[in-house]
Amino acid sequence: MKLESGRKIRIESLEEQLDSLVDEYTTKKQLSLIQMKKGMISREVFLEEAEGFAEGCLELTKQEKKKLMKAFEQYIFGYSRLSPLIDDREISDIRIIGYDNIRVKRLGKRMDGGIAFRSEKEYRQFVDYVATKNQVNISNLNAIQRFTDTESHPDFILRFTISMPLVNTYSEPYLCIRKVPKTFPQMKELIELGMLDRQTAELLVKRFRQGSTLICGGNSSGKTTLLNALKETLPDNMAVLVTQQADELTTRFHPDMMFLHSLPGSGESQVSYDLRHISIAGLTMDVDFFIIGEVKGEEALYLLNAAYTGQLCAATIHAPSADRAPNKLVDYAMYDSRYSRDELMKMMDCFQTLVFMERYRVKEIFACSGWSEKRHELQYERIL
Numbered sequence: 001m002k003l004e005s006g007r008k009i010r011i012e013s014l015e016e017q018l019d020s021l022v023d024e025y026t027t028k029k030q031l032s033l034i035q036m037k038k039g040m041i042s043r044e045v046f047l048e049e050a051e052g053f054a055e056g057c058l059e060l061t062k063q064e065k066k067k068l069m070k071a072f073e074q075y076i077f078g079y080s081r082l083s084p085l086i087d088d089r090e091i092s093d094i095r096i097i098g099y100d101n102i103r104v105k106r107l108g109k110r111m112d113g114g115i116a117f118r119s120e121k122e123y124r125q126f127v128d129y130v131a132t133k134n135q136v137n138i139s140n141l142n143a144i145q146r147f148t149d150t151e152s153h154p155d156f157i158l159r160f161t162i163s164m165p166l167v168n169t170y171s172e173p174y175l176c177i178r179k180v181p182k183t184f185p186q187m188k189e190l191i192e193l194g195m196l197d198r199q200t201a202e203l204l205v206k207r208f209r210q211g212s213t214l215i216c217g218g219n220s221s222g223k224t225t226l227l228n229a230l231k232e233t234l235p236d237n238m239a240v241l242v243t244q245q246a247d248e249l250t251t252r253f254h255p256d257m258m259f260l261h262s263l264p265g266s267g268e269s270q271v272s273y274d275l276r277h278i279s280i281a282g283l284t285m286d287v288d289f290f291i292i293g294e295v296k297g298e299e300a301l302y303l304l305n306a307a308y309t310g311q312l313c314a315a316t317i318h319a320p321s322a323d324r325a326p327n328k329l330v331d332y333a334m335y336d337s338r339y340s341r342d343e344l345m346k347m348m349d350c351f352q353t354l355v356f357m358e359r360y361r362v363k364e365i366f367a368c369s370g371w372s373e374k375r376h377e378l379q380y381e382r383i384l
Contacts, residue, residue, distance in 0.1 A: 003057040010059040017064075018071045019122065021054055025076070026129045029053075033076070033132055047073060076133075077152065080126055081115055086153060086179065092220060096175040099123035105220065108359055120172060127162060127173045134160070143167045148246045148261075155182055159246045180248045184228040195222060196362040200384060204355070204365070205233045211352030212313040216325035221357040223316040224248050224293065231257070231314070234289060241285055244293030258285070276302065276336065288312065300332035307350040322356035322364050326378055346371045348378055 003009070003020050011017045025033050036046040051069050054060065060068065079086055085094050085104055093105040094113065099120045102113035117123040131138045136147050143166040149158040159178040165171050185193065187201050196204070207213065208230045215223045228249055234240060240257040242249050251257045260281070276298040290306050292299055292315040307313040319325035330344045337344065349371050356364040365384035372379050 003053075008057060008059050014064070014067055014071060015118070017054075017058060017060075017068050018075065019125065020058075021050065021068065021072055022075055022129060023125055024053070025050065026125065026132050030132050034135060037133060037135060043077070046076075075129075079130070079152070079158075081117060082177070085113055085115070086156065086158070086177070089155070089181075092179055094175075094177040094179075096123070096173075098170075098172050108220065123172065127175060130160065130175070131162065136162075138162060138164055138173075140164075140166050146246075150247055156180060157182060157247055157250075159248070178246075180224070180246075182250065183252070184225060184250070186232060186252075187229045190226070190229055193360075195226065195360055200362055200365070203383070204230060204353070204362075207353045207367075208314065209234065209312075212307040212311075212350055213315075213353040213355065214325055214329065214351045215314070215316045215355045215357060216319040216322060216328075217316075217357030217363075218318065218320060220360075222360040222362075223357050225360070226355070226357060226362070227291070227293075227314060227316055231289075231291060238288040239286065240289045240291065241287040242291045242293065243299070245296065246293070249291065249293050258287075289314070291315065294318075295329055295332055297332055298336035300329050301335075301337050304329070304333050304344065304347050304350075308347045313351075319356075322354055322366055323380075325354060325356070326351070342376060345376075345378060354380060 003024050011020065032041070032046060032049060035041045036043065047069065050072060051065070054065065054068060074083070082094060085091055085102075088106075090106050091104045095103040097103060099118075099122065100116040102115055103110060104113040117126065127138070131145070134147050134149055136142070136145050138145055143164040145160075145162045147160050149160065152158065157180040159180060161176045163174045165173060168174060187205065190196060191198055191201055213230070215227055217223050231240065231242070231249070232251065232253060234254065236255055238256065240254065242257065242259045243261070244259070245262045247259070247261055249259065280302055289312045290303070291313070292303050295303060295315050295317045303313055303315055317325055317329055319328050326345065326348045330341060330348065333339070333344050334341065349368050352368050354366040354368065355362060362384070364382060366380040367383050369379045369381050371377075
């Protein structure tokens with residue numbers, strides 16, 4: 001039900017009261033929500049304004065107003081029905097396929113999330129709210145959007161992907177959320193979690209400081225978790241630059257670590273910086289160690305060039321097996337390269353260590369022993 005200032009109406013249900021108030025702030029009063037998000041008005045001022053608007057539009061008892069404003073605050077500063085799933089430390093991913101079909105990945109296993117929205121309307125309202133809260137436009141010009149929320153949750157960085165009905169086969173939006181812990185585990189904790197043993201950890205730390213490293217594996221295999229922990233072992237007198245698409249790599253202790261992230265263009269905006277742009281810029285910043293969070297395209301060439309000139313580098317890449325990872329990185333490098341495949345594969349020998357992750361465990365480690373002119377391929381020796 002739409003609310004109109006100056007004309008009070010009676011709504012009995014708390015859920016319907018909340019729906020009406022949220023709808024107002026995701027449609028007509030988006031500006032207030034955006035100003036609060038940008039810090040232009042305080043949380044307290046925003047809530048006082050919302051309370052005043054509710055009082056002017058709804059017939060509420062004192063108790064009803066208190067319950068409504070508490071529910072509204074939880075909705076605006078959390079993620080509504082998804083909050084229990086976001087708070088759950090065992091859940092790494094949330095996928096909303098339909099208003100009554102919410103799936104999660106718990107400890108690596110996919111299952112039903114155990115909750116649902118009441119209707120398609122409530123779910124669509126929630127998607128609009130998520131976009132508004134994160135200052136994202138989901139019009140027809142922006143039917144697929146990716147963005148990151150680093151502020152809402154004290155424990156997790158939330159990485160969102162939304163695809164709208166314009167590009168979906170069915171009539172509902174799809175919403176996927178990847179949860180990235182802000183306090184990521186260190187090497188000692190990864191040993192305790194069973195990702196690797198102490199001897200393997202010591203081997204990786206040593207090789208990470210001595211030569212470039214490529215970490216590969218499938219989705220949610222632990223690639224970023226391992227890279228996050230390894231980079232924290234670098235000495236304080238090394239200047240480190242991290243470039244990434246989403247803010248998944250952070251630092252807990254290192255004093256000389258810089259982070260750049262990509263900025264996609266949206267709608268009519270022509271302002272965009274992809275990983276290729278920021279990788280080129282990063283290589284002029286006088287760094288000792290260059291990291292790309294996840295190689296996905298043309299930035300691979302600049303990673304290879306940096307490593308081939310002696311720069312210590314590290315990156316993650318999606319690959320179904322260790323032997324396919326170098327080919328995958330070279331495929332990406334060829335998007336923006338005049339080098340032949342053989343020339344790029346020869347450059348890959350600067351990546352001295354290749355790590356393959358599977359189900360949150362270090363499955364294999366290979367040491368590169370150079371390029372074979374006879375076989376026209378890289379030679380690797382398995383050391384784990």
